[in-house]
Amino acid sequence: MKRSLLFIPLLLAIALGLVLYFGLGTDKSQRPSALVGDPVPPFNLPGLADPGQRYTEAMFQGQITLLNVWGTWCPACRHEHPYLVTLARNLAGEQGLPVRLVGMNYKDTRDAAQAWLRDLGNPYQQVVFDADGTLGFDLGVYGAPETFVIDADGVIRYRHVGIVNEQVWAETLKPLIQTLKAGS
Amino acid sequence: MTAGLAQPTGRGNGRLALLLCLALTALASPVAAASADAQAQAGTADLYPFPSAAEQARFQALLSELRCPMCENQTIADSGAPIAADMRDRVYRMMQDGASDDAIVTALAQRFGDYVRYRPVFDASTALLWLTPILAVLIGAVAIALMVRQRRRAGAVPDVLTEQQRARADRLLTAASARRRSGGDGA
Numbered sequence: 001m002k003r004s005l006l007f008i009p010l011l012l013a014i015a016l017g018l019v020l021y022f023g024l025g026t027d028k029s030q031r032p033s034a035l036v037g038d039p040v041p042p043f044n045l046p047g048l049a050d051p052g053q054r055y056t057e058a059m060f061q062g063q064i065t066l067l068n069v070w071g072t073w074c075p076a077c078r079h080e081h082p083y084l085v086t087l088a089r090n091l092a093g094e095q096g097l098p099v100r101l102v103g104m105n106y107k108d109t110r111d112a113a114q115a116w117l118r119d120l121g122n123p124y125q126q127v128v129f130d131a132d133g134t135l136g137f138d139l140g141v142y143g144a145p146e147t148f149v150i151d152a153d154g155v156i157r158y159r160h161v162g163i164v165n166e167q168v169w170a171e172t173l174k175p176l177i178q179t180l181k182a183g184s
Numbered sequence: 185m186t187a188g189l190a191q192p193t194g195r196g197n198g199r200l201a202l203l204l205c206l207a208l209t210a211l212a213s214p215v216a217a218a219s220a221d222a223q224a225q226a227g228t229a230d231l232y233p234f235p236s237a238a239e240q241a242r243f244q245a246l247l248s249e250l251r252c253p254m255c256e257n258q259t260i261a262d263s264g265a266p267i268a269a270d271m272r273d274r275v276y277r278m279m280q281d282g283a284s285d286d287a288i289v290t291a292l293a294q295r296f297g298d299y300v301r302y303r304p305v306f307d308a309s310t311a312l313l314w315l316t317p318i319l320a321v322l323i324g325a326v327a328i329a330l331m332v333r334q335r336r337r338a339g340a341v342p343d344v345l346t347e348q349q350r351a352r353a354d355r356l357l358t359a360a361s362a363r364r365r366s367g368g369d370g371a
Binding site for chain 1: 265266267270274293296
């Protein structure tokens with residue numbers, strides 16, 4: 001009985017090691033959105049190109065969407081942008097992956113955002129203009145860029161914080177979209 | 185002699201200085217904290233006017249209970265991140281609309297996740313977090329109780345020496361005290 005007690009420190013050390021191993025390995029900036037599994041919150045916002053155009057949550061019905069949150073004030077968005085342009089071109093050619101790229105211009109000015117798309121290329125099929133960040137707030141956006149995967153029923157399935165690049169697309173977003181497509 | 189005197193007074197001076205330092209820091213820190221607090225409150229009072237000091241205090245309490253999602257270890261009261269400013273605005277507007285503290289915190293947690301609660305709710309995923317301190321105290325109490333009981337039982341064993349050993353110890357002790365009496369003064 002006494003001898004078995006001697007193993008207690010060893011067990012405690014192993015338990016501590018496991019906790020630290022799993023705790024320290026996690027990336028705290030990648031937190032799942034609180035809205036995963038919920039429909040896109042209701043909104044009514046103008047388009048970027050045409051202020052007369054109104055967009056609502058109904059725009060996400062019927063097709064899988066990558067919703068990319070960006071702003072011209074955001075340096076990381078500038079890094080991300082060339083890949084989005086490439087991705088949009090690939091998606092137009094890629095067989096059987098029915099996903100469209102929608103932009104959400106977040107806390108920005110219309111002129112700057114339009115100039116950005118003119119100069120750097122426009123990967124988005126539609127761009128929602130969220131000047132005050134109201135939709136961003138309801139989506140729990142706390143920085144840019146962020147990218148949401150929204151299924152054909154308008155339900156949020158995934159949120160990626162930070163830049164989307166080749167690796168994020170190939171390892172995370174593409175497989176997810178393929179399962180969503182298979183499920184619908 | 186002088187050295188013998190100097191030392192205690194020197195030590196006394198050191199102790200006095202230490203006491204003075206402690207007293208000064210004890211005095212200074214609440215004053216500094218209070219003035220910083222007053223400054224912060226004056227700052228938010230301009231941006232977010234309230235009809236009463238109680239409402240103002242409630243606002244401050246709510247802000248210091250919510251964590252900024254952008255900068256991991258700051259409350260939205262402290263953080264300079266744009267999203268923290270948006271969250272402060274939302275808290276203020278919801279208070280104007282008469283929302284309860286709970287409704288405000290829940291509304292923000294629904295958007296930004298339970299991450300923003302500095303006081304996590306009790307559910308399956310946080311049960312370990314809440315119960316660990318209680319469990320640790322219970323385990324400690326049980327361990328101490330067991331140890332005390334064991335020690336008491338060991339103490340209750342009546343005689344450790346046999347008759348023979350006791351007799352020998354007596355002999356040795358008498359011999360030793362006799363020796364001390366005969367030659368003790370000289371040493």
